[in-house]
Amino acid sequence: MKKIINEPSNFVRESIQGLVVSHPDIYSFAEDNENVITRATKASNKVGIVTGGGSGHLPVFTGYIGEGMLDACAIGSVFASPSVNQIASAIRNGDNGNGVLCIMGNYGGDVMNFEMACEIVAEEGIKTKKLIIADDIASASYEDRLKRRGIAGMIYIFKIAGSLAESGKSIDEVFDLTSLANENIRTLGVALSPCILPEAGKPTFEITEDEIEIGMGIHGEPGIKREKLRKADPLVDDLCVRLLKDIKLQPEEKVSIMINSLGSTPLEELYIISKRVNENLSKLKIKIIKSHVGRYATSMEMAGMSITILKLTEDLEKNLLSNSKCPFWTN
Amino acid sequence: MKKIINEPSNFVRESIQGLVVSHPDIYSFAEDNENVITRATKASNKVGIVTGGGSGHLPVFTGYIGEGMLDACAIGSVFASPSVNQIASAIRNGDNGNGVLCIMGNYGGDVMNFEMACEIVAEEGIKTKKLIIADDIASASYEDRLKRRGIAGMIYIFKIAGSLAESGKSIDEVFDLTSLANENIRTLGVALSPCILPEAGKPTFEITEDEIEIGMGIHGEPGIKREKLRKADPLVDDLCVRLLKDIKLQPEEKVSIMINSLGSTPLEELYIISKRVNENLSKLKIKIIKSHVGRYATSMEMAGMSITILKLTEDLEKNLLSNSKCPFWTN
């Protein structure tokens, strides 16, 4: 296991401490819970935006705290949900008196724990709404799309919810437009190699040297099919066809795309992929307003990538392009 | 070879096309040379900042074009110098009538080609100065420091030179303060795994599952010593001792640090490293003004990382923190 770490059991704690100490102007530990990170400077008045989830996906989740993005985040162990207590603390810390929008990926533990945490803080008078991200088209059919997993598309949700909240919108307004964004996002990815959980010390799954799995989840959950490694263009074309079938875009529609590395797949390859996605969308006269290429939602050192398409409305575009201050987002 | 690419011979071309098409507001192809990238909007009046070097290191070199950063860049094949013609074209494109500062890593091909290109454009009336980056303390002793390789420290040079140029300084002023920055930078890294050159299709070097090489270069050149993988803290302590011995900092001095992944080493590990660097410097009462943690200078999917320390003066700090617009730099 070739990792630069100390005790595996301290992996999460130390990496978060490093995050905070490296960017003290952005992040801060919550006073009441050591697994909760908040903004260094608390916002005032605006709707709070709170998330939480397992570790091992940096910059997801904690990294996206910052002005114009999230207010607080509850941090679980590697690939595991934070607890009800942690989430409740994150909500309390994220609240600025105007209610809190809770954003979570569609994973059993996370959804259950957020639900319970929201019930607890409700008794303390904090109004919450919950948004469950479900962008991964590999994980359920179009008809069953509410069952889908949440993956890289969640960054768009963080950004748009964060921007809306910053602009002074009410919790219902934030919820409604962010929900629209959620319905307008589709992601599909491919995994080439596993990662190694620090505590387990062995790969999350096995895959041979010439195989890839289309639609594999960021924790190594099964995808749509396993096949031989192909060249970039036919692979991207295949993913694009599936994405476009699901999202049903019209010519002249505007989108933003995100080409996301799961970890070790380098920028050079992401740009080869981005080029092809661009060509495919251009052929259909779809307008890419903004491309995001990089490591946005990872599984530590897993190899692979995902393609996300966000269909834009005028409102969504404005909020996507608005200013924010976060080390992992360039405006 | 598990890469998402098309023909290996098109690797560089396609990745650069992807870069430009993904960020059309930042990058543009030069009109006279297909291996030269310029700003999308040409600057006016300011000193031009130009670089060039091998591919496979994104965001280095091309990625750092942008307002407040570079004006133009010549792109070589993977790990190989761009040609004299390409560099000459980059200089011509980067020139805004006030001379051009050429910044290059200390590699034979690059240095020779830049020198010749500067001679060629001199005959056309373009004034140039050359700055050779030599930050890697593993590659030569303190006495021989001019011989050192240039690695991640170059990003600080791009940023500071870019900021100075943008603020209207003359080429001599830009050169002088950037040279000071160059003398104030030290980097030391460690490699854990090789990467695979697309055309060669096999690893750049061999290293066993429990070994690391301290000071290995970003192309797999030998380092100081090969040893067993250790825990993060003792490893970082070792690197810090070597860096601090070389840079000779005093208590209360201000620095910026960069914890750079060579590719597949994930953010979680970088932050564990950053935490420890922070602790080591704090003990000596050295003040970290700004930490940069991420993938700044890579070798595609190589595993490993480097630690860079930039000793700040008031001028350097101001220019380091100034605004710039580039997808790979957050201010």
Next chain:
Amino acid sequence: MFNKDEMIKIFDELLIQSKKYYDDFNEADGKIGDGDLGITIQNGFQEIVNNKDNFTDDLGYNFMLCSQAFVKKSGSSFGTIVAFCLMNISKILKGKKFLKHEDIIEIFEICLKTIKERGKTNLGDKTILDTLDLILNEIKETKNEIKYSQIFKTSTKEALEKFKGKKILIGRARMFEDKTKDFDDPGMFALSKLVESF
């Protein structure tokens, strides 16, 4: 008689079983999910056993400690559901020093209720809910002297048999409905192995 000492013995046993089947649980989960069920179960029981010195005669208090252990060390769905169940069990057992037949029935009833509520699960979804339901029915129907451990063993196996060829409709597996026909639900599988040594 189920009291503090018996409780400790049972969790010691469960930890042993969870270590023995660590890889099998992960593998069963990996076929349709993220492959962490072995980790989830072992971490939870390990943390309980680590805290057994804090157990008191009050079983309700002990179950609260157990719930906290799962909350702390076992964040996947299974662990979350178990933590919710343990917490609700602790509420109904507050102050009790040993369990009677009715208490055991109530424990299973509260578990079923908790899972339905928190997990949004229905009977027939092919999850641990179905296993627990079968156990509860068996316990209720038994007229002669009750051998709980026997019931646990047979019912957990029976549940697996009953759902062979059926789709899993909840948990991570829900996304791969048709594929899941060929696999046991990992949670149900785990229950059948955990009770083996009772």
Next chain:
Amino acid sequence: MFNKDEMIKIFDELLIQSKKYYDDFNEADGKIGDGDLGITIQNGFQEIVNNKDNFTDDLGYNFMLCSQAFVKKSGSSFGTIVAFCLMNISKILKGKKFLKHEDIIEIFEICLKTIKERGKTNLGDKTILDTLDLILNEIKETKNEIKYSQIFKTSTKEALEKFKGKKILIGRARMFEDKTKDFDDPGMFALSKLVESF
């Protein structure tokens, strides 16, 4: 007699040799550098051979094509130096259709000059400069009928011998001075293998 056809034959040979020793060159370079010398040399010669149909009777023109080939396909130090040399050779051979003894001497002289100037190299640094210098001396000193190919073979080997145990003072290896005593300079080593088939 060295003319266009002979030139083509020689580059065909060099390409064959560079393929044969591809791994050895990379490995020799890898010991003290980035391990790309085999790639650098093969890419350069391959591109020259790919362009041989464009060769004319004017050797100067042909050497210009050769230089461009190295510029295009071979960006490491060795390739860069070779490209500079080929360009300067092309200048002195402009219009010439075959080479005389004096031309060959001039070629080596211009190469030495180019490498010193562009590479900031001194004799004794243990680089290809030292090999070329030895060849030139040998050519100059030979009084009887000259066998160039023989001189190339012996002098390239002799150069290697002469520098065993000495430090490499230039190129990537310069950073590891002491370590480099134990290794041949990869460029010098490559020259000794490339001329084998002459």
